[in-house]
Amino acid sequence: MIFASPMLAWAAIGAAFIPIILHLLLRRPRITPWGSNYLLQIAFAKIQRRRRFEKWLLLALRILAISLVGLAAAGPFSKSWNTEGQLKERWIIIDDGATSAEITTGGLNVLEELKSEIVQSIQGQKIGDRFALVLSSIPARILLEPTSSLELVAQAISRVAVKEVPSDIPAALELAFPNQENKANVRQVEVWSGFRRGAANLEQPLPSVLKNSSDQVTLITTKPRQSQPINQTFLKCFATRSAGELEEKNKHVVKAKVGREGFLEQATNQVLFQNTKNEIVATSDVRWNTNSTESEFEVKVQLAGGEQQGIQATLQEDAQPLDNKIFVTLDSTDNPKVTILGRKSLEQGVENLPASSWIMRAIESTGMGVQETDAETISIRPPTLSDTIILTRPDLVDQAGWSWLQNYAKNGGTLIITPATESTQQNWAADVERLLQVPIRSQIEIKTGEYRLSKKQPRGGPLSLLGPELDVLCEPIHIQKYLPLETTDAAAQSALLFENGNPMVCWAKPKNGNGIIVVVGVSPVLSWSDLPVKPLMVPFFQELIRGGRLLASEQQEIQTGSIVSLGSMAAGGVFIPPPQSGAATIELDQNGQSQSRVLVPGLWTLQTKSNRTQTFAVNLSPTAASIQPITNAALQSWFGTIKAIQFQDEEQTNKTPTAWSVTDPSVSGTIFLIALLCALFESILSRRGSPRHTAQLTKVGA
Template sequence: MLGFVAPLVLGALAALGIPVLIHLIQREKKRVVVFPSLMFLRRIPYQSVRRRRIRHWALLVLRLAALALIVAAFARPFFRRDALAAATQQGAREVAILVDTSYSMGYGSRWTRAQAAARDAINRVSAADRASLVFFASNAEVAVRSTSDRGRLTSALAAASVGPGATRFAPALKAAGSILAESPLPRREVILISDFQRRGWEQTPGRDDVRLPDKTTVTPVSVGDAASSNLSVTPVSLQRTRFETQDRITVTAGVANHSPSAANVAVALDVNGQRIQSLPAAVEPNGSTSVTFAPFTVATRNMRATVRLPPDALLRDNLFHFVVSPGEPVRTVVVGRPGAAREGLYLMRALSIGDAPRVDATERTSETVSDADLRAAGVVILNDVPVADALADRLARFVTAGGGLLFSSGPHAAWPVRVDILPGAPGAIIDRTSGAPLRLGALEYSHPVFELFRAPRSGDFSAARFYGYRGVDTPVATVLARYDDGAPALMERKVGEGRVLLWTSTIDLGWNDLPLKPVFLPFVHTALRYLADYAEPPTSLVVGQVVAAPRASRVAGPAHGAVMALAPSGARSTIGAEDGAIELSEQGFYEVRIQGAGAESATVLASNVDLSESDLTPMDPRELIAAVIGRPATGPNGFAEPRPTDEAQAQAQRLWWYLLVAGGLLLAAETLLSNRLSGVS
């Protein structure tokens, strides 16, 4: 479409007809001249007409055309084009092609459409352009960086596939911004190919920090569907019960319906590859429901279980994997004095209650504690006992290797000074039996031992009364709790891989009435969990999580072999001895074990897709682009770059220069023709 920078100048074209009109209608006025005699004058024929006629049409056309071209040149004409077409004449491009590979792109034919759109973008890359191909889901991967080789780009696109990740736009846009910021080319463009899930932008961490370089053109290409329906399995709920010596698990699974129509579907439970039960479920439009399967016995470690739905247009969220194992008890050795079993009564009762974790407590005296007891134990509790040098050395090795030690320094407690693992040496006895009893004052509620009691009405330690405690000589550790006189009540020290807690009073009714208070039971269990470094084994995880290697694998040393992780696809990787972490990049079951060890050392992790991706509700791409570049997107295709101005397009095309040259040539031709016609006349 033709446009003009100064269209008012075209009004001068109307003036071209004025001379012609005057020439046609002008009549020569008669002027009477009185002359005395005509005998000496030569007679010349004279023609009188009412209107003149145009005799040299070619000359007139040349003159009018030349003037019209000159007038048009001053009007600055140009051909109107859209932003993309106008941009092609402004120099080489640096193009970042961002392709969404999240698992929602596996819905229907979305991935096929995305590949076609990416190929079209690659085919438009000229020899002067450079393009980068970035695949993104939860994270971004730059597959090909800044090249004009369309073959490399096409090959990388052909090798790509939809993965198990969720849509997160920010990492991809940040990668594109980094590529474009380093480019010396005059034009920068981002082509974003996605189904534009709303949750992919709303749940993107750091989205407010995404900014692209100035004058970057963003072209969104949506491959989503106008209407979609999807069913997904929600995370399961597990209820564990103990029957005789075995654990039984009851599984409750949920089904979410992301569509405007009701659905009836069969929900199945598989355990170790065997179908346990299938139940019908009726789900309301845009609603959810749940089914509860019959309980099954957890007979072995690492039982792999899956809740399944029938296949639909989006397959990955029709499965939910989880792992169940028999409850692993925290093996604890309680060391007391011979003949003083009653002093450990409240402690042993507290340890016998609860199943998260279940505690397997063994009572010993300082003379009967064996090396086998220490090898099997995760925690040792010294309940007001004197410790000999030999036992102290063994306990020091136990703690350094990762064990937990709780030392209760009652009136009979003693510890050899040369074995330096306690937070402080037990000192003098402070007797408060006369006068007002002490109470616990300052507690470190941010510490895991007391974090459970941080909320209001979750436990009152100040209700307990203390009638005696041991002072601490040369304290070298952190104080977690103090009496109201400022003296330490609970101290912590980390030694090697293990932890030591020093309780400066008794764990019975000898010096305090804490065992009679409601906080005693949860306090004992939180202290035990902390000393054992106990964490409830996760039954399921999410793709993209980086998780610590299980404790069973971290004990591997040079003598036991490397710690290996086997992914669901069969890929093997070695877990670093220092970081001990693994990134879950696939959906399914991971197996982590010590290389060369038996199955008893293995730990199985269940990895599931992020179920927020199951909601296929799209967003307007222009909302995303406006947030990224700081101004609204325009145009039918949502181009973020505004249409080039008329002045810019006219300057780029320079049509006025060609019109001036053409007008000058016509004037030269008119001059030659006029001279020739004048000579003939």
């Protein structure tokens, strides 16, 4: 028996000596024999032996009563120092997430080595010991409920394989720790993992709810692997130019970013780019300088025209094979189709040309298909086949037209809006945030004066491809009128700024949508600015179309282990896995969301209710596959917020009481009850041995 307060237990044992001392010091005086009590002594001798037994029993009861009360207050534990021979219930958490695919020096992956060690650890266990298996890959789940069949456990372990998803050890611990109904059950929870950076997110604390049942748990883990093998990882891969923007038809410029860790030496590695038919469409070399950890490169990829396609980029295999590939989708439409929503004018003078005419002149030379339609007819004859819509007369659009434009942008279209040239009151601007569901707000009053553009422009957004050239092109621009714009949250950004820092161009994706909406604060006519006759005019609208289309076709990042959420465009559709992947088709609800998770990387296909299809790239997060080592101390600190851990190699040699003992209030109550019974019996025996009162003796004599 061990105690929460050992000093109090020793004090109780010391207090038990008090009755013994009193018994020795307070002995009855010797009786002097005399003639009259001779006959009494003869009678007393008959009961002397019985009285002696009662005195020793009283002494024992007094010692027990005092010592047991003290021991109960000392907080006894329900386990003993030696747990050998006791049956166990072991909950074994197996990390089958992406980091367990790491190849070790023996040629096996980490998971295979862990499985072998687990099987060895359960061999020779006592008959009746129970085992449960929990898998930590997303979603964490119980593989095997507690059982005493070693054969069944071994078979279940042999079927475990690495999943290309992140690990979720916190969720696995919640499954393995006893719940409120089973809180009285004592468990040994074991976490078997290589504990690389991708397996344990040390920045995210473990759920505090685990602490509520940690007293009933012994927590044992494997030690983190400390080696740092050479490994390369795809960090990013995306298209920087779409088809039709290059001189070579149906080619895309794809930019890739690769990171590496381990021994940093000068080296060259090859990257292969394959289409959906596994045909190599491009190759590139990654050249590493000594001590460099990241490398970027561009490659031209040839694809068939006329439809959306995807590619897979692959690095040569290394210590972590799962982060050597990445999937990318590319739009193969030859040229974007542009519709300008304005109102045709008969004015021929340069000073009176409408905005739609200036914009058409700017983009016609690129070979893009462009047409002009009256903005007032959009709700009657919507330009459904357009990739980009430029709205120069928003004052003519009715409520039905705004609803159509909102859905157009949500479903992947690019919408560019400029102020109405002739209107001094831009009434549409007050409701643009509500009408289009974008975090962009505007005033209805036009500001007039002399304004210049900033000498340092943002590098993100649809104009990002202009790079430093944008600063030079903005310098000679003079503006006399503009519509004040502002962004209402971080989802909207500025693409062009005035000298005072106010935005001239804002852009954002609509809520729950995949397209892009660009609001320009200056109408491209000479009465507003000299932009139409400056060198910026042509690249400005060309890049708004190209960059906007690129951002609109840029899909949200879908990672394995996540829930699919594609917005209203995917409402009621299905998400179809890559062929021969073995994954199941995922159904989407009316919000375009799934109930199940995507568990396989690759090129997935969205099929909408209208039978339109779109390809999406699903990739394993580089962070989830990271095999960077973590220290023992860092792991102990992470687990320490809920329970101190014990490492596997210390478990056999360091069986301390705190590792195998669990406090139990019922033990204290039982000991206290025994002490109370001892005190009760002592009181009864003391009463029997006490002399009668004088009154009682007088009554008897009479």
